[in-house]
Amino acid sequence: MPRGSKAKYTAEQKRKAAHIEAGYEDKGVPKDEAEARAWATVNKQSGGGEKAGGSGQRTPAAEKRAARHSSAERAAASRKGHARNSKASLDTQTKDSLLKEARVKNIRGRSTMSKQELIDALRKAG
Template sequence: MPRGSKDKYTEKQKRKAEHIEDSYEAKGVSKDEAEARAWATVNKQSGGGEKRGGSGRETSAGSKQAARQSSARRAVATRQSSPRPGQQLEGMTKTELMALARKRDIAGRSGMRKDELLSALRKAA
């Protein structure tokens, strides 16, 4: 026997469960087992009872706009952290140099000081 109240399910979900249950009973499955399998199938297909939110249905236009702006800011920051052609290595921070050394797979980079990173990157170029 399935546990819990079925009040949170939509009418469509209840009809679907009833149809599936009838189908199992026609195949010779006991009533209790058929009902349990039917609700398990409905839960697997639709995720359970009535849902709130999801798929952006209740996301306000303001929060969508804020998310877009945040995404754009992160994209700009990512582009800025990558060295541009002609960008001076000396003008980069140690963190930026470390990221570049990681991209170029320079061995021993984790223990290097900034000046050591600079010289290793110059040799690798």
């Protein structure tokens, strides 16, 4: 038998676990094992019992928008107001970021270039 109280689970989660358990039992899995697998499946799909706040781990759309906006502002601030392809901006980017830009601009030999070579090639590509 699985450990822990199932009181925190919603009716839907309990029905789902019962349905999964019945499916395992139909396949010949012992009752205790079927129950354990069923609850493990429910936990994997929904993250466990009811969460405080009602809707589980769902983040509201407005909160996601605010987080994206904040992230964009931080990225812009990290470039310190420099144009995307300026010397200061290119110097602060990671090699992966530079490689992506080089790929977009179809710069040949980019995969074997060092970070400084990528910066130089991106400057030449304009």
